[in-house]
Amino acid sequence: MTEPHWQDLIALDALEPDDVTAVALGRHRLAVYDGTAGISVSEARCTHAGADLCDGYFDGKAIECPLHQALFDCVSGRALAAPAVKPLKMYQSRVRDGRIEVLLPK
Amino acid sequence: MSHLVRTPITQALEEGALTRRELKAFMSRSDGPALIRLAGWLIVLSMTTFAIWASLGTGWVIPAMFVHGVVLVHHFSLQHECCHYTAFKTRWANDVAGNICGLIIMLPNRFFRYEHCDHHTHTQIHGKDTEIIEMPQSYKEYWLYLSSYPYWKAKFSELWRHFKGHLTPADKRFVPREEYSTIIWEARLMVAFYLIVFALSVYFQTFAALWYWLIPVVMGEPVMRAIRMTEHVGRPTVADMKTNTRSNRVGPVWRFLCWNMNYHAEHHYAASVPFHALPALSKKLDGYIYTEPDGYLGAHKDMLGQIKHTSP
Numbered sequence: 273m274t275e276p277h278w279q280d281l282i283a284l285d286a287l288e289p290d291d292v293t294a295v296a297l298g299r300h301r302l303a304v305y306d307g308t309a310g311i312s313v314s315e316a317r318c319t320h321a322g323a324d325l326c327d328g329y330f331d332g333k334a335i336e337c338p339l340h341q342a343l344f345d346c347v348s349g350r351a352l353a354a355p356a357v358k359p360l361k362m363y364q365s366r367v368r369d370g371r372i373e374v375l376l377p378k
Numbered sequence: 379m380s381h382l383v384r385t386p387i388t389q390a391l392e393e394g395a396l397t398r399r400e401l402k403a404f405m406s407r408s409d410g411p412a413l414i415r416l417a418g419w420l421i422v423l424s425m426t427t428f429a430i431w432a433s434l435g436t437g438w439v440i441p442a443m444f445v446h447g448v449v450l451v452h453h454f455s456l457q458h459e460c461c462h463y464t465a466f467k468t469r470w471a472n473d474v475a476g477n478i479c480g481l482i483i484m485l486p487n488r489f490f491r492y493e494h495c496d497h498h499t500h501t502q503i504h505g506k507d508t509e510i511i512e513m514p515q516s517y518k519e520y521w522l523y524l525s526s527y528p529y530w531k532a533k534f535s536e537l538w539r540h541f542k543g544h545l546t547p548a549d550k551r552f553v554p555r556e557e558y559s560t561i562i563w564e565a566r567l568m569v570a571f572y573l574i575v576f577a578l579s580v581y582f583q584t585f586a587a588l589w590y591w592l593i594p595v596v597m598g599e600p601v602m603r604a605i606r607m608t609e610h611v612g613r614p615t616v617a618d619m620k621t622n623t624r625s626n627r628v629g630p631v632w633r634f635l636c637w638n639m640n641y642h643a644e645h646h647y648a649a650s651v652p653f654h655a656l657p658a659l660s661k662k663l664d665g666y667i668y669t670e671p672d673g674y675l676g677a678h679k680d681m682l683g684q685i686k687h688t689s690p
Contacts, residue, residue, distance in 0.1 A: 288398055288399060288402070291398065301382065317382055318383075322381060323383045323385050324382045324383070324384075327387040327391060327401075328387075328650065329405045329650045331407070336463065336650070338386075338650055339383060339385050339498075339499060340495045340554075341462065341463050341491075341495070343469070354560070
């Protein structure tokens with residue numbers, strides 16, 4: 273695995289506004305949040321039972337798993353409600369020329 | 379890429395039944411609709427409670443207790459909505475309401491939550507669906523299920539098992555390991571609650587809990603069993619939500635009591651959609667899912683017809 277480096281992810285205006293958008297990048301399936309605190313990016317897989325968080329309910333701050341309603345903070349990745357106990361893997365992101373970039377290994 | 383579990387919502391989106399934007403709008407949450415319905419709920423409960431009080435000592439007490447019981451067992455519908463965290467926008471309010479409902483109908487809220495989520499994951503799949511009600515193979519099996527005897531037997535054994543600190547391998551299939559102790563203590567607290575009610579009844583020498591709660595719940599449960607049967611029984615036991623779940627067109631009184639859960643196929647497609655948005659979701663999915671036009675009675679007519687053809 274290579275050292276993490278900035279990779280192009282998606283155009284800012286291609287995001288679902290005020291919602292979560294699923295983006296595949298290499299072996300990663302990522303969840304891109306357009307939340308109240310700005311853009312953030314996490315692995316899309318729930319750390320509890322593996323459901324796709326991109327199909328869950330997003331209220332601007334937290335994402336709720338569609339399978340067991342576990343809840344995660346979309347900025348820190350912290351597990352906020354059972355049954356999830358492991359935090360979400362978050363990735364650093366930035367916006368460059370209207371596109372979102374994410375810092376992760378290729 | 380890590381393997382993702384395919385949820386019903388994922389299927390709905392992949393099949394183009396909904397777009398993410400439409401789903402987002404349907405999933406929008408609010409406390410208002412549930413609070414308004416709850417106010418109506420309390421009025422109805424007050425009326426049916428008064429009817430029992432007014433008819434005590436007369437023959438009318440039997441139908442009064444039955445009607446009250448039918449309302450009481452529908453606390454299941456609110457609890458069900460709360461276990462999906464869709465009744466109220468305020469998350470803890472779902473836990474509070476769900477636990478109160480669970481105490482009324484003896485259904486441990488947290489345990490039900492996990493069991494029910496698994497039902498959504500494996501709907502109508504033999505050996506996997508934790509809530510599957512098998513299609514009766516004879517009229518005897520049909521009436522036995524409706525009597526609620528098998529239901530209460532299962533629920534009492536489950537509560538007692540958890541009270542003793544034991545989870546079966548079947549329980550452990552859907553209860554996360556980190557929640558084992560919660561499930562056990564939930565059962566113990568429930569039993570403690572019922573013992574306190576019993577002790578208070580003895581101390582105050584009152585049968586109120588029996589007349590206004592326990593006997594009506596037992597009398598009403600067959601109605602809830604009949605309604606629960608309409609959701610999946612008689613539908614194909616396959617992993618296809620277009621066919622394995624039945625929605626029922628019913629009147630406003632039933633819709634009020636069941637918190638719109640007659641829109642059951644719609645609910646299975648997108649369990650994160652709150653009860654108040656289900657009628658709109660139903661219009662969106664019209665023709666895409668299976669709906670029984672003749673409601674609960676039509677569903678039972680369907681089941682009885684199938685029994686007639688298979689019964690020896």
